[in-house]
Amino acid sequence: MSNSILSLKKLNLAYNKTVVVPDLDLDVREGELIALLGPSGCGKTTTMRAIAGLMAPHSGTIHIDGKDVTRMPANKRGIGLVFQSYALFPHLNAFENVAFGLRLKKLAETEIKSKVEHGLQTVGLAHLATRKPAEMSGGQQQRLSLARSLVMEPKILLLDEPLSNLDARLRLDMRTELQRVQRETGVTMVFVTHDQSEALALADRIVLMKDGLIEQIGTPSELYNRPRTKFAADFFGFENIFKISGNALVGDAGSLQVSYQVDAEYLAWRPSAVTVGNGSYNGKIVGVAFAGEHIEYVLETLLGQITASSPAAERKFKVGETIKFDLPLASGFALYP
Amino acid sequence: MNSKLASRSIIVITLLFLIGPFGIIILAGLSAGDFMTFPPDGISLKWYAKVFEVKSFRASFALSMFLAIGGTIAALLLGIPAAYAISRYKIPFAETIKTIVAAPIIVPGIIVGLALLRYLVVPLNFTVTIALFLAHTALVLPYAVRVVSSSLNNLRSDMEEAAVLLGCSRVGAFIRVVLPNIRSGVLAAFILGFVTSFNQVPVSLFLSGPGVRTLPIDMLSYMEMTYDPSVAALSALLAFLSVAIVFIAEKFLGFSRYV
Amino acid sequence: MFQNNREGLFLALPAAVFTGLLFLLPVGFLLAEAFKVEGSWSLQGYIDFALKPLNQTVFLRTLKLGFFVALLSAIIGYLCAFCIINLNDKSRGRVFGLVILPLMISPVARTYAWIVILGRTGIVNDALIGMGLLDTPIRILFTETAVFIGLLQLFLPLMIISLVSAMENLPKDVIAAARVLGANWFQVFTKVILPLTKDGLVMGGTLVFTGCLTAYITPAILGGSKVLMLETLLYQRVNVANDFISAGIIATILIVMSFSANQLLKRIASARQ
Known part of the structure; x- marks a missing residue:
């Protein structure tokens, strides 16, 4: 003081x-x-x-x-x-x-x-x-x-x-x-x-x-x-925030079984942290937007919609395509209530 | 074009109906004859001159001026703080207070005069002049509160907070920041109050005694006794006075938006 | 907004106490007096008052004059307001100023002019005789017509002002839009202008109607004892007969009518919404 x-x-x-x-x-x-x-x-x-x-x-x-x-x-x-x-x-x-x-x-x-x-x-x-x-x-x-x-x-x-x-x-x-x-x-x-x-x-x-x-x-x-919290993450632009329940991520539309288990209430990924093009889950592309150096995708998944972005130089996908994606624990972000 | 002409004529005819009679009064007062006629019998200024010679007119003019100026100042002294409180504070019973202060607009003046005569002048020994003063103050108060309130509502209250943070006391902030910015509203309230009070008749109908008469009452009783053009001349003079005040007020304050 | 509400109350109280104590209290006493007959509470005063034919006539006349003056004001007021808002800014200001002007002039002066115009040797009679339409002058002064004209001239400005400000707030081009959509002028008025300006109409109507109810000078000068209205009746009862019961009753009627006219018009306006 x-x-x-x-x-x-x-x-x-x-x-x-x-x-x-x-x-x-x-x-x-x-x-x-x-x-x-x-x-x-x-x-x-x-x-x-x-x-x-x-x-x-x-x-x-x-x-x-x-x-x-x-x-x-x-x-x-x-x-x-x-x-x-x-x-x-x-x-x-x-x-x-x-x-x-x-x-x-x-x-x-x-x-x-x-x-x-x-x-x-x-x-x-x-x-x-x-x-x-x-x-x-x-x-x-x-x-x-x-x-x-x-x-x-x-x-x-x-x-x-x-x-x-x-x-x-x-x-x-x-x-x-x-x-x-x-x-x-x-x-x-x-x-x-x-x-x-x-x-x-x-x-x-x-x-x-x-x-x-x-x-x-x-x-x-x-x-x-x-x-530190879901509210703070929301406020600072995290888009994909999911509740953790045992071995599952819970979104608006449903849940997704994952292979990891963490000691946190929520896990969050920035769009750039979502892997697009390979991974263990399927998602359908419902929106594509070019944002300069990045391409932003909106994916319809079991969790609901998630937002992902990848460098524009990488392989492009079209609306309607079903692709593989991943939410790796390493790039995910643990949040507390 | 046709519709333009029609619209002009409607305006002209209406204004003629509203203002024309004053032209006739002015001319009737210029008559050289001894009775009210129109067109006047010859032209002279003798009736205009006579207005200033009639003693009772002078006395009643003085009383009316005193009531109009004094009553309006008193109403502003009561009304400005009230308007300030209503617009800046969340006071308890705000609606009741507003209703009480606004009531004199709804209560017909003649009743007020009678009530004050019966319950202030007679039992409490108030003089008629004091009763008139109180009545005029109460009558002008609603206008003062309304006009000053609308000025205050156009003024953001954070200005006063800014003044306080720069070191002003609350009273100081009111004097240094609020008052200069509602000056034209206060002036407009004064003029509106003055005119309302000066032209007020019904309140004074019962509240007049020997030698204590307001000008309009004096004119009424003069009219009952004589039919000479001096009342026309006086009316014309009063009309000129009002027009001059309103004209100046409009020029400097944009008075009409406060009416 | 400041938090210290006691301070605010302290500022507002003098005005309220002043009006309450020196204005409303005496008026309240006067109104209460009408319920007292020979020392005890009773409605007898009201019953006696209501049974007198003169009182009935005066009451109905006052209502009638108030209503028709307000109605004609509204008609003229709409015509005028419509013409005024179509003027350019400069002449609009001038015309508006001229409309307001009479309000600032002593009602005694304003009413007095009508004696010169409507009197036995006044302009109207002179003109009618001059044109050969009349042999002897007719009585216009001290008739309801004279009072009606006087009241109309006195209160028309209030209606025009209310309607002009209501029309100034009309969204731009609504009238043109309605015309383009195929409405005739009558439809434009009833479907567009009237609903959008009804607040102004209510305001103006209340001002004119209550103004007529409580006008004293105009019926006194132009109606005299032949055409009594409630205010002149009140004056007469007190001055001639020291009849404070009638005075209290008339006062109550006037206040109740002014107040309910205001409330009724407000109700109508909000029901239409």
Whole structure:
């Protein structure tokens, strides 16, 4: 706990009687970029709001920089939040939006000016200081919102779905922008997202949440390559996940006797891990799609449909063909509930 | 084309029916004769001048202005917090509170006047002026709440959260962030309240005493006694006043979307 | 949304207490008074009231005028609203402004104009005599016709506003689409416009009808004691006879009718869905 800037202990969050987050423990190290990842309703936004002080936890504690802030009002916590909607002040221009918090701190005018200018520069908006938010593009508003939080030099910067309102191209720009800002300022960032690719690309560590509970915490490569649970595997793109029951794999349509036995609840294969063209089982090809270097097949099997891919250079099959395939234990992935 | 012409005529005829009478009043007030006639007997401004000489008109104009301005300000002071609470909080009994505040729209004014006379003025020794002030405040309150609420609902509440996270107190966030952004709604509410209150008649029918009369009541009783064109002149002046206020409000606030 | 609901209640309560205590409570007392005859609770006041022929006439007249003013407003309102939404933006704004304008002008002034127009030596009589259609002026003032015209002019703008905003929300090109599919104008109106604008019609209808029920100045000036409506009757009963029981009964009738008109129209609108 000594080197964690943010520490949540046994946090219980509820709206009226509806418990959203029953019991949450989390430590964030200084300078980290953390993603709270999960489907909508998993409690990630609620957790973020609790950290910011916009909602009071039912029980549990929140420590920032070693200090208990559980009962501290939001305006005293020194936390920045970039809202999903940006929440810019429409009646103030870009400069005044960024200066808003500094003025409340009663800083000297010259100091405010230099801080605001530096802040606008950091996000590349120095030339738009006199524009009102309504006169800016979505990407510019996003960056203005970021600058407004950054100039306050928050201990932690929270970002709510920071990329969701941007189009695909801007999203890529903003990703790099966020990483650059984080490198330059060294601020601890916690961002909320439902998009696994966003979390994988941006975060140092990902906190995967489900129904208010932490499903798995780890680096992007840990979560992507070694998901621990079925939910995590689902979330990170495993397609063929089957329950193990003794010597059989159980799918939607039926089961398949296999020669191995493992100590796990589920076994999963990425499409590329499925052997196509030889093996001990039969499957009928019902779909073929060319995806650049790979060909993706959809096979109708005793288990139900499974997805496989093989390098485009290999032998091709046609829809309707019945082929051999295999689900080798070696490339399979053990998962726990 | 034909349908265009037809559609133009429908609009013109309707507007003539709605607004034409005011043209006639303006002209009737310009009459040089001593009785209301149209077309007027000659042209003079003497009746317009007389309006300003009638003492009771001056006193009742002052009372009406006081009620309209004071009552509307009071209604805004009560209504803005209520509108804010309704749009931003999940308050208990929200529906009941809304119904109570909106009730004065449904209750006919004449009944209100009578009720306040019988149960506030007579037994509790309220002066008629205070009773009028209370009645006008309550009458304007629903409009104030409605117009301010619609302004608030167009304003995202996360702006206030952003302000708080930047160091504002809740009250500070309201003053620095909410108020500047609902300014035009508040102004529109003020104008709507002012006009409603100023033109209000039925409430004041029973709530008037010696020397305490609102302008419209005074005009009514003047009409009963004399048939000279001064009431036409006064009506025309009041119409001009309303038109001017509404014109300016429309120009700067886009007033019509709040009505 | 904020969590601290007590704070919210604290903000909303002053307005509710103010209206409740200083407005609704006295009105409630007044309504209750009608159920008290010589100190004890009784419906006798209501029975006496209902049996008087004058009261029956006034009650029915008020309903009749309210209904027909609302009906004619709706007809004119649809015609106008249809013409207005087909204007370009600039002239639409202007016409809309002119429609709203009368609402902002004192009803006394608005009604007063009709004396000049409808009076014995007014424009209408002068014109009719001038054209040789009449020998002596006819009485228009202090008839139901005069009150009807006055009320129509007073409340038509409310209907037009409601219908214009309802029509502005019509999906673009539905009318054109219906025409292309072979509907005639009557069908376009009954099958497309009416169902899609019924909320506006309900809104406008309620405003006009309740407006007519509770209008005082127009029946007072244009109807006088010859054409009493409920509000003018109430005033007369109190002023002439100190009859607070009748006043309370009329007040109850007015409130109940305003309220039920609103509810009924809402019901009709949702049943049609």
